[in-house]
Each structure stands twice: as C-alpha cells, then as structure tokens.
Amino acid sequence: MHSGDQRFEARNPCQDIKIAACLRGVAKSLGSTRVLRGFDLDVRAGKVTALLGPNGAGKTTAVSLLTGRLAPDAGTATLFGLDPRRSAARTRLGVMLQTAGLPDMLTVAEVVRLQSGYYRYPRTLVETLALAGLTDLAERRCGALSGGQARRVHYALAICGRPDLLVLDEPTATMDRASARALWATVREAADAGAAVLLTSHDLMEADALADRVVVMDAGVVVADATPAALRARAGGSVIRCRTRIVLTAALAMPSVHDASVEGAELRVVTGDGAATVRALLLADPDLLALRVADATLENAIALLLAPANQRIAA
Numbered sequence: 001m002h003s004g005d006q007r008f009e010a011r012n013p014c015q016d017i018k019i020a021a022c023l024r025g026v027a028k029s030l031g032s033t034r035v036l037r038g039f040d041l042d043v044r045a046g047k048v049t050a051l052l053g054p055n056g057a058g059k060t061t062a063v064s065l066l067t068g069r070l071a072p073d074a075g076t077a078t079l080f081g082l083d084p085r086r087s088a089a090r091t092r093l094g095v096m097l098q099t100a101g102l103p104d105m106l107t108v109a110e111v112v113r114l115q116s117g118y119y120r121y122p123r124t125l126v127e128t129l130a131l132a133g134l135t136d137l138a139e140r141r142c143g144a145l146s147g148g149q150a151r152r153v154h155y156a157l158a159i160c161g162r163p164d165l166l167v168l169d170e171p172t173a174t175m176d177r178a179s180a181r182a183l184w185a186t187v188r189e190a191a192d193a194g195a196a197v198l199l200t201s202h203d204l205m206e207a208d209a210l211a212d213r214v215v216v217m218d219a220g221v222v223v224a225d226a227t228p229a230a231l232r233a234r235a236g237g238s239v240i241r242c243r244t245r246i247v248l249t250a251a252l253a254m255p256s257v258h259d260a261s262v263e264g265a266e267l268r269v270v271t272g273d274g275a276a277t278v279r280a281l282l283l284a285d286p287d288l289l290a291l292r293v294a295d296a297t298l299e300n301a302i303a304l305l306l307a308p309a310n311q312r313i314a315a
C-alpha cells in the first residue's frame, strides 16, 4: 500500500476499530425496486443500534449488505474493515434473521452444538442454552417447537460464538413479553461487554428499552440518526388526549402543536408545550371531557418523522 492509500485508510470511518460494520453511500436495487439510495450506517462496538422504519423501508436489505448476503450496486459495505463476504469477517458475526429454518429432526442441543463448531471460541452449550432460555428444551426436537421457542433457538445460534457483532432482525416478533424481556437483558449484557449490536424492530418499546442509538429509515434513506432521548425531545414534550368538539385543523393550528389526529371519539395532540396547549384547548372548548396529558414516546417521535409533510406542523 503506498502512502496515499494509508492516508485514505486513516480518514475512512469504516476502518475505525470501534465501528464493527459500516455502509457508505450505498445504493441497492432488487428487481425493479430501488431499495437503498445513498445509504450510510455505522454500527459501533459496545452500543445497540436500532434500525427502524415502516414495512418495505429497506431494513432487511441493509442488514443483508452488512452481513455479506447481498453486495451493493454502488458505495461500500464493510464488516470489521473487510468485505463482508470474507470469512475472516463473518466468523466474528452472529446473525438472527427474520426467516430461517431449523432441521426438524435435530434437537435444540444438537443444532446449537453444530453451530458452535463453526466458531473459534464458542460459549459452552450450557451457557448458550441458559442465555437463550432454552435449558429445559435442550432435548426437544426443533420440529416440535412453538414459533416463539424456535425464535429463541435462532437467538442461541446467533450468540453461541461470542460474536463481536450481533445482528438481530426483529428478534422478538413472535415472543411473549417475558421471553422478549429476558432476551433484551442478554443483548444489553453483550453490548456492555463490548459487542456491537444491530437491531431491527417494529416494537418501539423494544427499541426504546435497548438502543443507544436509533436510525430511522424510510424509502431507502436515513431520515434520523440520534439517541432515543434526542428523538423523543424532537417530538415535543407531551401527548394530550380529550373528548372535544375541536376539529383537527383547529388543533393543528394551535401554538406548539406538532401533530394531531382523531382516534375514535378522542382528539390526540402531540405538543412541545403541554401547559400552553391545554390552555388553548380549554379556551376553544370549555366543555371538553376526559383530558389526559402524558410524556411523548419514541413512537410519537417516529410517527412524526414518518408523517407525510402536509400533516406536519412546525413548532
């Protein structure tokens, strides 16, 4: 490598040792669909990064590029500073995809043992099964597992090699809340121990509970990249609900109101100044009923980011 290349390597963020995986200026089409356009993503060591967005936004495609299942049409995909298809990079990776089968006739312990054999420093079988909540199911054939139990086996396969990057594509989609919370705790532990974690999810409570950073994408581009707290702050302070005769357009025109909608018999208003909006609502309709004020959530923030421009009102 000559000195010019070395200077490039030093400046290139994808070569930073703290960045486990990196997409830069990526474009990708599948069939006639332009799925990703000028897409950037960094997945950092010791952090949980949540990649969020509506169905079809391109999340799974971005994950496939980072894990070497797809190659970009333009731009670069890097895994531990290498091409994601290189086995030296892939052996440091643990992946839990949305759709993956399990061999029906093998037991849970057998598939975990098989997968562990792929890695250089795997966890013990006992440890992996315990982390995935599978100790009592070790001898059950995979074909006899429920959907949520099978998902836990996929999680076990993703973590058994002590990966430096753990990629979880909608990990808890079919799990009950208790199983999901147990998984969150082990994911948090992995990140606190230094692993990079990339999570896609439609469960915004999950993203809020786990993520250090949230990347929101829509139609193949990043629309926000911030901490959950910063995104919540952007949504404004409060969500107000009440039964009222105030019409939607009047609510949207009130000062500090970011967003408003009618939900059943109620008006729901997202506002940057709860007290001022309550005053304005009571002034407009002194007879309003069932008034409730709550803090804005990550869900409010993302709904606001993804709302069509003509439904947004600047604060």
Ligand SMILES: Nc1ncnc2c1ncn2[C@@H]1O[C@H](COP(=O)(O)OP(=O)(O)OP(=O)(O)O)[C@@H](O)[C@H]1O
Pocket: 030, 031, 032, 033, 035, 053, 054, 055, 056, 057, 058, 059, 060, 061, 062
């Ligand atoms: N093999 C394919 N051929 C053509 N289009 C595809 C193919 N795979 C995916 N797509 C399209 O690419 C777009 C992005 O798909 P992708 O699965 O990445 O979205 P996603 O954000 O993961 O969605 P979801 O939340 O539903 O899982 C969608 O419009 C999808 O229909």
